[in-house]
Every structure is written in C-alpha cells, then in structure tokens.
Amino acid sequence: MSGTALDPRTAPTFPMAALTAMGDTQLRKNVRHATDVIQAKRARVVNEMPDWQALRESGKQIRQHTMEHLDYYLEEFEKNCTAAGGVVHWARDAAEARQIIVTLVKGLGATEVIKIKSMTTEEIQLNTALEAAGVHAYETDLAELIIQLGHDQPSHIVVPALHKNRQQIREIFKREMNLPELGESPQDLADAARTFLREKFLRVKTGVSGANFLIAETGGVCVVESEGNGRMCLTLPETLITVAGIDKVVPRFADLEVLLQLLPRSATGERMNPYNSVWTGVDVNGDGPKAFHVILMDNARTEILGDLEGRQTLNCIRCGACQNACPVYRQTGGHAYGSVYAGPIGAILTPQLQQMHHSQSLPYASSLCGACYEVCPVKINIPEVLIHLRNKVVKQNGMLNPEALAMRMMGIIFKSEGKFRAAQRLGRMAEAPLVRKDGRGQGWIGWLPGLLGGWTQVRDLQSMPEETFRDWWEKRESSKKQGVPRG
C-alpha cells in the first residue's frame, strides 16, 4: 500500500481492489489470524453477559433516539461545552473542518501536533492538510504510528495496522526509528514506540483528537483507548482540538453506562477499555489543556439522516465487530474498500458519505450473510441498508446496461407461468452446446459467457435436468387421475 490516502473518489472498484489485495499472501494470513483472535476474544466476553441482547437493544434505542433529535442534542452539547470553557466550531464538510483546524494550529504558531487515533481525521485527510500548511502531525496510537511510519493506510477502524504482523512492524521501526538492532518481541516493539513517543508528548504543545462520544447533557467529550497514549495527548498539551462527526453525540452521561459496556466487548474483546477519558471544557487554574476546541462536522451526515432507511448507519459506534465477523473482509482486508471505513460498515457508510457519487461497488461487496448484523452492538441491520443502497445504485445506472436488461427480462418472465416455462425450455436449449456429460451421464458446464463467466472461473455448473419439477408434478397428477383414485 502506498502513502496515498484512501480516497473513495479515486479508489478502484471493490472487485478490482479485492483482486489486488487477495494477491498478497502475507496480508491475507495476517487478516485471517487477527480477525480470528479478536472474534474469539469478543465471543468470550459477550457470552458471559446474560443481558447482552437487552444491552444491544438499549444501545440501539439510545442511538435511534439521538438521531431522531440530533438537532436538539447538538445544540445542547454546544451550550454546555461552551459554558464549560470549550469553543465549539461547526464544519459543513471535510474542507471546512480541515480549514478550521489548520487555522487554529497556525494561530498558535505551532509546527507540530500530537494526535490520538481518530478515524474522523483520517476521513478528512487531516494529516495531509496539516503537512501542506507546514505542520507535522505525530500519530501516537501504536497502530497509527505503524501506519504513519510505514507510509501505509489504515485497514480497520479499531485496529488500523491489523494487516501487518510483528516482523513487518519490526522492519518499519528499524528503518524509520533507525534502530538496526531492534528485537521482534512485543516488549521490544512497545519499548521502541514508547521511547519514540515520550519525547513528543513532552515537547509538543498541541493535541488533536477525535471523539467516541459527545455528551449533550454535560458538554463533555469521551475517548476510550487501550494504551494510555491518548490520555497523554489529552492532558499534556496546552491546546486540545477535537474533531467529531455530528453523529457522535449522546444525550446523557448515563448513556455511557450502556455504550461503554457494548463498545469494548465488541471492539477488542475487553470487559472495559483500559483508559476511559471524559473531559468537560477546560480548567484554567487546574490541570490539563488551557484551551479546548471542538469541531462538529457534518460532511454528508445530515444527508444520511434525511434518508429514513439509510439513517441507522449513523447509529454506528465504530467498534469494528462487523469487520472482524465479515467473511468478505476476511479475504480482502480493509484497503480494498478504498476508504478508511472498511468492511460491512464501510460498505454502507462510505457510499453514503460520498452521497452516492462514488463507491457504488461497495454495497455489492457482501454476500448478505448477516454476520455483521448479528454482532453489531447497536443492531444496525447492515444487510438491509446494503440492499437499500443497491437499489439506489440500480436507479443511478439506468436500465440500458446488460445486467439491468437481463434483470428486467427475468422480471417479465417471473410474472407469468407460461413465460417461465418457455424460459426453462429455452434455457435448456441454449445451454446444450456448453454441456459435457460425465461418466454417469450427468451434464456439466465448465464455461459460461459474459456476466455469468464469473461463475465458471472456479466452478462447474450442473446442466439443467430433462424435466422440471412442475413437469414431473403434472405428469404425476394426470397419471393419478387416470389410475386408481387414492383414499
């Protein structure tokens, strides 16, 4: 993967990108291994919860309620955050969000910032914008650091470097930190990262974070993490800048009681996150940053909110459980989705964030197996949204392409028994030149043309039998009538 940021506007289609990803044996092994490990951990801590399904329902209700009253809760958050000494900014899109942050940082005269892992900053390609303004951003989350030093891109929303294994990480650290003697134990790698980062924590005066939750009731912001590096970024700098999608708001502090049970168990298979930080504004006389800014970013979220069937996408709390459970993601890893939001949630979120102008292949990047819906802690019916978005894509594509014509023809055929029977007969005639008999007299097709060629790449197709079920049934009924009546 190159250093070019994942951008849905320029990404290849999913089938094309998947082909590239699937050629990488090491990546596939790493993704399979990592998702298996996380899934097993998740299953263990979910199964020990007797009220897990009730918790999921509560989580769904909280998120759904919030989305139905999003305007109210956002304004409440703004009021309470401002009262606590925070400065709230509103950004219509990614460009506005970037501009606000760059202006704030430049205004401080800063040339460096330290960052907490944030997919929202990845979504808006903040680091590139900061770099262009002469500001270097240091990623401090271990996985994001690996991605940054490796000139790579995140492939998972919780575990961005999931596609790299220990040996590959060691190579990156050796090269980028100039540590030719670095060992490959987790301890060695963590020590190297710690030494590298500590100096930045102490030196850099500006922190940039995302948010897991914005609490309307208190104006507080919540970030959860595993390493404590986030806590460093939240407490050591003089200025803290948080950027969050407007979907991150929750009504009450007490809602965290539900969400902070659902999130860690679903995300990392932990009972609770090792570090749970909630801060409200600033304390000018006390500890922590003396200035706090929060950018509330729309970036197509209100468009999604306006679509009743797509709206549940915004309920996502970014746990990544759907990615770990997805059999498609398991084969391709995250980069194939051409967006920082990969896997099933990415397949529904990315095209909607692009307002259906890009990423039209993503809603089809699913076998609709439902594993994502089953593990989603807030019960987002991802298959339902995928189908809804497929319908949008079909409408965009019009009816004059081969697939649409075939589908329309099938639609007409299914409307009449006579036409259906004729199509069955026609199918049998049409396939005849392609059929070869095996030793038992069974016919097989090893090659199909056009759209159906995908089938015969790795599969044969059994030929159509001489008699359909309905033919058999009719014969049976008529012979029954002619023969001895039953009963």
Added chain:
Amino acid sequence: MSRQISGRPVLRVSLFITCYNDTLFPNTGKAVVRVLERLGHTVDFPAGQTCCGQMHWNTGYQAEALPLLSRFVEQFRGAEAVVVPSSSCVAMMRDHYPKMAEELADVKLKAEVAELLPNVYEFSEFLTKRLGLEDVGAYYPHRVTYHASCHGLRNLGLGDGPQRLLKAVRGIDLVEIAGLEQCCGFGGTFAVKNAEVSSAMLAEKTTAILNTKAEACTACDNSCLMHIQGALHRQRTGVQTVHLAEILAGDEVGA
C-alpha cells in the same frame, strides 16, 4: 372434520418449490413430496407459482421484485401450510414481504401477507417446529456433513433443527464441519459480481468439507450447494452435495 395420523392432524401442504429448484433441482421437490406424503400429509402445488423475488430484491431491482409479492399471495392465499425447500427464499418473504406490501400501499395485500406469513415454513423448520418431528423414518448409509446456510442460521434461526433431523436418520455418519457459521460465499449475484472474493470464500468452505472426509455435503439450500458443488466437481473431489430433503426421503426400499 379434519383427518388425523396417529393423533396428529393431516395437513394439506402447499409446496412452493422456488424458481431455481423447479428448474435445476427437481429431485429436491420430489423428495419433499415423498417425505411429506410418507408422513401422511397431502401435498398440492399451485401451478401459477414462479419466484419469490429474492434475486431482484437483493440485487437492487426493487421495482421488478414487487409484482412477485402479489403473485405469491394469489397463489398461496388460504394455504394451511406453505413449505419451501430453501431458507433464503423464506428469509426473503419474512424479512421483506411486509415492507414490500407497505411500499405498495395496498392495505388488503398487507393484511393478506400478515395472515399468510406465519404459515410459511422452510422445509426442515416445518418438520421440526410445525410437526415437532426429528425422526422422519429415513435411511441414508453415508458419511455426511451439514452446511448451515446463512439465511437458515441467522434469518430463520433454524438452530440445530436440521442436524437433529439428520441425527435421527438411520445409517448416517454425520460429521461436523469446522466454521459452521461461516458463509460459503454464494450470496446470489455476489458470486458473479465479486467472483474472486466469492471463490476465496468458497475455497475455505470446500477445504472444511474435505477435512470432514464426508461423501456428501448437505444443506437446506440448493443455492449454496450449487456453488459448493460447482467447486467440488471442478476439483474432481468426488464429494457430492445433496439437499437435506433428499436425505430425509431416503428409505431402505428406495436405497
């Protein structure tokens, strides 16, 4: 007065064979008829039936799927029980028909769908949940592994119903597959639209099947099986696929 078989009512079962079973897998339909009649029930086959609309609906062709809802209701209106040897078609009906009727803004159709749906059963589900059976008197002396289709497992919640039916089959050597809940990669048009990924998923599934050393892989869905069989045949593994109904239809007379 309803007739009874050893204390249980005799049901008139309406078979919805599904478009692809009708066309490609008539033996599954024959097997369903054989099992139900052997249990003493009567079977009818509404002749005007075609397709449930799943392929269109799931691929995004909602406009083409909608008329198939009214067609299904016309054909099966008033049925005592509708039996369907395909979990994914039943899932299509349960998960989407109520919403489709809503979309059509047809109050009468909506009421009819609500009345009909509780009587629609996937084949194994009809046996285990409606009839409360496990042993249907079958004989099948082969080593078999069961593939749980995603729609049966997750959308219908079939649980271990199909395995309980299989365990009661005389002569069977039932072996569990690794990664039972893992999708085989069929996914309808996914199999051709994302042929490469579908193939990779299929490779994991066929590996798991071959590891069981089974002679046959069975499931409640011929759609998954067609996809699995396609690869098992391409690789000349000699392993067969067979719909659950065909195993349950096996008896010592026919064996």
